Amino acid sequence: MNLIFEKSVKGRKCDILPKLDVEPVALPENLQRETAPRLPEMSETDVSRHYTELNKQVHGVNCGFYPLGSCTMKYNPRIDEEAAALEGFTNIHPLAPKSTVRGALEVLETLQADLCEITGMDGMTFEPAAGAHGEFTGVLLIKQYHDSHNDTKRTKIIVPDSAHGTNPATAAMCGYQVVNIPSAPDGCVDLDALRSVLGEDTAGLMLTNPNTVGIFDENILEITKLVHEAGGLCYYDGANTNAIMGVVRPGDMGFDCIHLNLHKTFATPHGGGGPGAGAVGCKEFLKPFLPHSALMDRPGRVQVRAFMGNFLVCVRALAYVMTLGREGIPEAATNAVLNANYLMQKIKGTFTPAFDRICMHEFVLDLSGYEKETGVSALDVAKSLIDYGMHPPTMYFPLIVHEALMLEPTETESKETLDWAADVFRKLYELGKTDPEFMHNAPHNTPIGRPDEVKAARNPIVRYTFA
Amino acid sequence: MTINPELKYSRDHEWVKEEDGLLVIGISDFAQDALGDLVFVNLPEVGDAVTAGEAFGDVESVKAVSDLLSPVSGTVAEINEELLDAPEKLNEDPYGAWIIKVSDVTATEELLDAAAYEAFCAEA
Numbered sequence: 001m002n003l004i005f006e007k008s009v010k011g012r013k014c015d016i017l018p019k020l021d022v023e024p025v026a027l028p029e030n031l032q033r034e035t036a037p038r039l040p041e042m043s044e045t046d047v048s049r050h051y052t053e054l055n056k057q058v059h060g061v062n063c064g065f066y067p068l069g070s071c072t073m074k075y076n077p078r079i080d081e082e083a084a085a086l087e088g089f090t091n092i093h094p095l096a097p098k099s100t101v102r103g104a105l106e107v108l109e110t111l112q113a114d115l116c117e118i119t120g121m122d123g124m125t126f127e128p129a130a131g132a133h134g135e136f137t138g139v140l141l142i143k144q145y146h147d148s149h150n151d152t153k154r155t156k157i158i159v160p161d162s163a164h165g166t167n168p169a170t171a172a173m174c175g176y177q178v179v180n181i182p183s184a185p186d187g188c189v190d191l192d193a194l195r196s197v198l199g200e201d202t203a204g205l206m207l208t209n210p211n212t213v214g215i216f217d218e219n220i221l222e223i224t225k226l227v228h229e230a231g232g233l234c235y236y237d238g239a240n241t242n243a244i245m246g247v248v249r250p251g252d253m254g255f256d257c258i259h260l261n262l263h264k265t266f267a268t269p270h271g272g273g274g275p276g277a278g279a280v281g282c283k284e285f286l287k288p289f290l291p292h293s294a295l296m297d298r299p300g301r302v303q304v305r306a307f308m309g310n311f312l313v314c315v316r317a318l319a320y321v322m323t324l325g326r327e328g329i330p331e332a333a334t335n336a337v338l339n340a341n342y343l344m345q346k347i348k349g350t351f352t353p354a355f356d357r358i359c360m361h362e363f364v365l366d367l368s369g370y371e372k373e374t375g376v377s378a379l380d381v382a383k384s385l386i387d388y389g390m391h392p393p394t395m396y397f398p399l400i401v402h403e404a405l406m407l408e409p410t411e412t413e414s415k416e417t418l419d420w421a422a423d424v425f426r427k428l429y430e431l432g433k434t435d436p437e438f439m440h441n442a443p444h445n446t447p448i449g450r451p452d453e454v455k456a457a458r459n460p461i462v463r464y465t466f467a
Numbered sequence: 468m469t470i471n472p473e474l475k476y477s478r479d480h481e482w483v484k485e486e487d488g489l490l491v492i493g494i495s496d497f498a499q500d501a502l503g504d505l506v507f508v509n510l511p512e513v514g515d516a517v518t519a520g521e522a523f524g525d526v527e528s529v530k531a532v533s534d535l536l537s538p539v540s541g542t543v544a545e546i547n548e549e550l551l552d553a554p555e556k557l558n559e560d561p562y563g564a565w566i567i568k569v570s571d572v573t574a575t576e577e578l579l580d581a582a583a584y585e586a587f588c589a590e591a
């Protein structure tokens with residue numbers, strides 16, 4: 001299809017500006033541009049058709065199955081959007097006096113109480129803008145805690161090699177040295193490796209449980225105990241909270257400080273660049289180090305984000321928690337886990353699970369053997385799925401599995417959808433053995449098949465060149 | 468996969484050679500093939516200290532970012548700035564495209580000769 005600039009016709013318009021009813025004021029001459037901006041000139045019909053055409057070329061969760069892994073909930077209930085669109089919330093001015101926005105504060109207070117209960121924490125801030133910002137804030141709590149004890153010899157943060165890349169980045173941004181420890185063959189923490197790096201210089205450990213390959217680390221109590229005995233604190237990356245919410249609590253696992261990606265676990269469309277919210281929770285003894293916020297008046301302490309953070313994400317989260325309730329929250333988690341295990345068992349016998357054991361909310365297929373046998377790679381399978389109207393799983397992640405496909409069906413998918421998806425995987429498994437060439441060239445039915453990712457990364461063209 | 472018989476290799480798939488009193492470091496053909504097409508290289512600065520077994524930079528492919536692990540401890544004497552604009556050189560000519568040169572070497576990992584490295588890759 002043509003670009004919007006190519007559809008532009010000189011002089012065509014769709015005016016949407018109201019008539020000027022005040023005295024016109026010109027900008028100072030030095031601020032005026034010398035040439036007119038080259039905006040596309042189109043009618044309203046043309047604009048509407050252009051974007052509808054674009055919309056037809058993408059695949060979203062409203063179009064079909066979307067088992068992208070390490071991504072958590074995809075379908076966001078409409079009621080949460082409705083709550084966030086209420087005018088009483090959307091029309092608040094950020095500088096409105098606190099006494100006039102009691103309702104908004106009540107949202108945060110209620111959400112704080114509910115999420116502290118779900119996670120086993122005692123205090124929480126909703127200021128951080130998203131996950132990485134939450135991690136940064138959380139690890140700074142740990143740093144301040146050690147500083148407050150004049151315990152300056154603690155310079156290292158331990159991160160397992162299966163962690164999300166943001167964990168080591170966070171630790172480094174906070175001024176810590178990152179100590180990577182290898183995972184055991186089952187993707188869990190290797191206790192001996194952990195013991196060997198613990199010591200007087202340990203500031204803390206960053207961990208997500210279930211871990212990045214979708215397995216619940218059964219040694220978690222031993223892990224947090226070892227870190228505490230060495231004098232370090234335990235940080236919980238809430239990336240995978242969907243699998244455990246309402247069932248087990250990070251606070252009971254021995255974690256001192258956590259972040260939740262409200263946009264991943266509590267209903268906000270994500271993956272498009274935001275906004276998100278990285279709520280940070282902590283145990284009682286870390287509460288004095290929480291930042292200043294609308295919820296907690298801490299004159300003199302820094303605020304990590306302006307005003308109330310990304311407030312409307314918190315409204316969606318509260319709507320989600322309140323509509324699901326005490327029974328619904330654990331039910332969503334158990335459905336996410338059940339769906340992942342069901343799909344894994346249905347696919348097993350064709351593509352091989354990287355870890356053949358009960359998984360949590362997601363699982364990883366290891367296609368390295370299949371690739372050696374047939375020449376069909378994880379990428380080829382992912383591309384072939386698109387022809388069936390399925391969004392590909394996450395590819396080549398986590399890095400500890402070669403030729404990885406990571407599937408996360410989520411809590412909202414029906415048995416029929418999962419059966420259909422498993423059938424598609426089984427068909428492709430057979431197809432790769434008989435016609436690998438067909439799969440090397442997939443997808444066959446899409447407007448764009450295999451964009452040159454290397455060229456796009458090396459020589460990105462992000463600006464239209466006018467003729 | 469090719470292995471240059473004149474170089475020594477680390478178990479992290481870096482190659483090392485001595486040249487004019489400096490140790491020159493690059494990545495092997497095996498490494499560039501496993502990484503895939505590289506689109507970005509992050510290099511240290513001249514004068515930075517490198518430590519054996521620790522990262523001195525990273526390379527990015529469309530799949531992933533991977534650390535470059537130094538096989539030696541010492542001081543960065545030169546960096547191959549050409550790679551910043553043309554990371555594909557590491558794919559096209561892994562044994563020609565050096566990454567850094569290190570001076571004042573204080574420690575070196577146990578390195579493999581070409582035959583031992585070939586056996587090591589065969590196991591990987």
